[in-house]
Amino acid sequence: MxxxxxxxxxxxxxxxxxxxxxxxxxxxxxxxxxxxxxxxxxDGLSFITILLAIGALLLGLGILTFVASNWMYISKGLKFLLIIVCLIGVNFAGVKFETRFPKTSRSMHYAGILIFGAGIFLIEQMYNISINFNSSFLLWAIGTVCIGYFLKDRTIILFTSFLLLIYLNGSIFLDETSYPLAILIFLPVLYYLVKQFDYPRFLSFIMNVLAINTIILFLMEIVPKLVEDNSRTTVLSILFILGIALTYIRVPLKLQKITAIQGHILHGITAIFLTYEFSIWFPLAYFVFLLYLIQKGSLTSIVIICALIFRYYTDSFEFLPKSLLFIIGGLLLLVFGFFFEKQRKKGGESIEP
Missing domain, CATH: 1.10.286 (GTP Cyclohydrolase I; Chain A, domain 1)
Structure with missing residues (x-):
């Protein structure tokens, strides 16, 4: 069992x-x-775990600082050898300590990941290899995801996700030559690993952020080529629909709440931008939809309604008294609070995100 x-x-x-x-x-x-x-x-973040993690960070930075400070005095062959020896040394120590000192072992592997990433940049500089920095982060991510899979370490997978966020956004905004297709290979692999870890909350949240970020940049890249007029509105509309879909999409139970919250955030943000694109019918219809979600027990929708009210208030500074906004906002929150208290007292529906 x-x-x-x-x-x-x-x-x-x-x-x-x-x-x-x-x-x-x-x-x-x-x-x-x-x-x-x-x-x-x-296992939680014990004092020993934190101490060893800081030690691994300092060890990695110390080795890199030593190499960097003496870089100009070292021959290319010795430079390369130093990087390889340091990389193999710390990972060998990690494997050696795995059974008796698992936390120390893991810290050695963390230091190895830092040395591996720095080694990529140093070798590029040493041999004048012309690679965009975002491609270097991709190479770093390839190494870390392999180590993370081998060690079954969620911290390493989380670090890989941040590397991929840099690679993804750097490729679009700095390189601008082609869409970073490698992310389409990484995403299924990362979700597979998240499943193996039984969907930890923060890691699942970052995975979804990476996936949503990928879709947003893909739309920003493709839609203007297909739709010359109102491409911005088209992108926002697609993301708005995607946000609503995420709140209802069937995903594993442990992933459901996180995905629903991110769906609410996505359709809420895009809806506020779309109020500048469409006439008054859209915000009215969306307001009714939010009231429906609140009736179903969505706390996030209350925040979105407050943001929507504030958005229109900023456009009406001259003719809407500030006190009136506070009165309307306060009444809405009191009504919502009364509704939720009533729901709980009669044992009604469970409160959703």
């Missing part, structure tokens, strides 16, 4: 409740032990 991973606080709460049931005679001690054995406690 696969054990469910829970936090230390959840485990302590569960243990406390099962102990209460045991003392009350509801369950036996053996049943309590069998139930607790079905769970594993998730």
């Amino acid at each position: 696969i054990k469910k991973v829970i936090t230390k606080k959840q485990y302590e709460f569960l243990e406390h409740e099962l102990t209460y049931l045991q003392r009350a005679g509801t369950i036996s001690e053996e049943e309590k032990g069998r139930m607790l054995a079905s769970y594993d406690v998730k």
Whole structure:
């Protein structure tokens, strides 16, 4: 049986409740032990983990600083050899310590990732290799995703995602020669890895950000070539529909809440921009839609309504008293608060994002 991973606080709460049931005679001690054995406690950021992570960072920076400060005095062959020796050395130490000192081992691999990335830039400089910096981040990401897969380390996969965000946006805004197609290979691989980690929240959030960022840049690249007039409105409209779709799309349960929140954020932001593109019918229809979402229990929609009110308030400074805006906003929030309290008291629908 696969054990469910829970936090230390959840485990302590569960243990406390099962102990209460045991003392009350509801369950036996053996049943309590069998139930607790079905769970594993998730490792948190302990003092040792933080200390070793900082140590790995300082080690990597120290080696790189030493090499960089003496770079001009070292021959090309020795420079290359230094990079390879440092890279192999720290990773070998990581493998060597894996069994007895797993946290120290992981820190060695983190230092190796830093050395690997810096080595890419140093070798490019050493041999005058003309590669755009965003392609260098792609090479770095290829190395880190392989190490992350081998070690099953979510921190490394998270770092890979940030490298890919730099590669993706750098390719579009700085290179501007072609769409970074490599991201289309990386995304399925990263989502596969996120699934293996059972969809941790922050990592899942960043994966979705990377995917949404990819779609936005793809639309910015393709739509102007297909639609000469109103390409901006077309892009915003597609993203608005995508945002609504994300709130209803069927994804794994642990990914559902995060995806829904990001869908709300996406259609909320694009809707505010679209109010400048369309006539009054659009904001009115969208306001009704938000009220529907709030009735279904969406807290995020309250924030979007407040942002929508503020957007129109900024256009009406001269003829709308500031106090009136606060009165309207305050009344709306009181009504929404009353509605949610009423829902909870009568045990109604669960509150959605």
